[in-house]
Amino acid sequence: MTRVRIDLFASLDGYAPADQSPEQPMGADWGRLTAAWTATRTIHERVFGDTSGVGTTGVDESYAAAHFEGVGAEIMGAGMFGLHTFPDDPDWTGWWGDRPPFGTPVYVLTHTAPRPPISLAGGTTFHFRCAAIEDVLVEATESAGGMDVRVGGGTGTARDFLRAGLVDDLHVMIAPVLLGHGIRLWDDLRGLELTHKMATEASESGTIHVTFTR
Amino acid sequence: MTRVRIDLFASLDGYAPADQSPEQPMGADWGRLTAAWTATRTIHERVFGDTSGVGTTGVDESYAAAHFEGVGAEIMGAGMFGLHTFPDDPDWTGWWGDRPPFGTPVYVLTHTAPRPPISLAGGTTFHFRCAAIEDVLVEATESAGGMDVRVGGGTGTARDFLRAGLVDDLHVMIAPVLLGHGIRLWDDLRGLELTHKMATEASESGTIHVTFTR
Numbered sequence: 001m002t003r004v005r006i007d008l009f010a011s012l013d014g015y016a017p018a019d020q021s022p023e024q025p026m027g028a029d030w031g032r033l034t035a036a037w038t039a040t041r042t043i044h045e046r047v048f049g050d051t052s053g054v055g056t057t058g059v060d061e062s063y064a065a066a067h068f069e070g071v072g073a074e075i076m077g078a079g080m081f082g083l084h085t086f087p088d089d090p091d092w093t094g095w096w097g098d099r100p101p102f103g104t105p106v107y108v109l110t111h112t113a114p115r116p117p118i119s120l121a122g123g124t125t126f127h128f129r130c131a132a133i134e135d136v137l138v139e140a141t142e143s144a145g146g147m148d149v150r151v152g153g154g155t156g157t158a159r160d161f162l163r164a165g166l167v168d169d170l171h172v173m174i175a176p177v178l179l180g181h182g183i184r185l186w187d188d189l190r191g192l193e194l195t196h197k198m199a200t201e202a203s204e205s206g207t208i209h210v211t212f213t214r
Numbered sequence: 215m216t217r218v219r220i221d222l223f224a225s226l227d228g229y230a231p232a233d234q235s236p237e238q239p240m241g242a243d244w245g246r247l248t249a250a251w252t253a254t255r256t257i258h259e260r261v262f263g264d265t266s267g268v269g270t271t272g273v274d275e276s277y278a279a280a281h282f283e284g285v286g287a288e289i290m291g292a293g294m295f296g297l298h299t300f301p302d303d304p305d306w307t308g309w310w311g312d313r314p315p316f317g318t319p320v321y322v323l324t325h326t327a328p329r330p331p332i333s334l335a336g337g338t339t340f341h342f343r344c345a346a347i348e349d350v351l352v353e354a355t356e357s358a359g360g361m362d363v364r365v366g367g368g369t370g371t372a373r374d375f376l377r378a379g380l381v382d383d384l385h386v387m388i389a390p391v392l393l394g395h396g397i398r399l400w401d402d403l404r405g406l407e408l409t410h411k412m413a414t415e416a417s418e419s420g421t422i423h424v425t426f427t428r
Binding site for chain 2: 012013014174176177178179180181185186187188189190191192193198199200201202206207208210
């Protein structure tokens with residue numbers, strides 16, 4: 001049975017960075033929010049292509065490894081693909097490199113003109129969809145073939161799925177920093193602990209892992 | 215050396231209840247925020263007067279016990295004393311009962327007319343002060359005689375001390391609930407993790423204990 005999963009980053013005061021730019025596509029504070037995540041062995045291997053075995057192997061790593069388990073299709077916002085970085089360049093294949101870490105069909109939500117799909121090394125194909133999130137989720141679920149659908153982000157896209165009640169498993173990594181501004185992750189989600197079972201775990205890095213499971 | 219300490223409650227989305235009323239002096243959601251705290255052995259003993267030994271004895275209890283260690287004076291807002299509940303009754307001695315759990319001088323910040331101090335059983339004397347928080351802190355520090363000064367709350371009063379940079383030790387108990395509204399605990403505190411050492415710990419109850427230590 002396909003589950004819809006999300007892994008997100010937030011500061012202790014509930015923000016995700018909102019100051020994306022071409023120079024800092026995830027925002028200036030992104031590095032502080034994700035430091036413990038990018039330090040893990042799994043992210044070194046899967047995202048940075050460093051298979052030398054470096055990286056942390058504690059609690060954070062266990063969540064990073066789980067992030068890549070059992071995913072059959074991905075959905076992400078246009079910003080996370082990188083459409084906003086070079087919106088008018090039809091040859092731009094996003095900022096995930098020649099071998100993106102997904103290895104599945106990836107459905108990119110966009111409000112701009114249709115683009116042909118982009119197939120890259122490692123089994124990733126980006127499909128661009130201008131449609132309701134419910135309809136894109138149906139398509140992604142079909143292509144996942146019984147495996148899970150991951151909503152990759154960004155935070156705004158993830159919140160759309162959360163507020164629509166479409167998410168089975170939410171994992172939020174709360175970094176030990178106070179940002180003071182950005183996208184407010186938790187708005188309009190009062191009572192999520194009543195529809196989902198909630199659990200908390202603190203890691204060696206000071207990161208708080210919060211999970212909501214339906 | 216006197217340290218200025220605060221223990222606070224917040225929801226995962228960073229709120230403290232703001233809907234205080236005479237019937238629910240701490241707000242309707244207060245019970246959900248503080249359930250793990252009030253379940254501890256220390257709170258049963260010190261606040262409820264139940265010395266039968268009931269109550270939890272895990273991580274939450276260790277913080278509850280520490281809450282009462284080494285405090286020589288307390289500062290609280292008028293709302294936490296209960297001045298707003300019966301503002302015109304000069305005989306009202308607050309809603310902490312005949313034997314408040316403080317056992318020290320307690321300085322109540324107020325903007326209303328001066329009141330004489332109130333001495334109650336167990337060593338608690340409430341003093342009412344209409345003055346700048348810095349000045350009240352000087353007085354409380356003197357009367358603490360080398361022990362710590364605790365800023366008891368409410369959340370608004372605690373935030374005044376935090377934003378003024380007056381707090382050495384902040385402990386926030388983040389309950390596994392999303393409230394969606396209330397007083398925003400973390401506003402204007404960006405970078406607190408740079409001036410204070412921050413640590414996180416998850417308890418058996420799902421509560422996240424976050425500490426900032428200068």
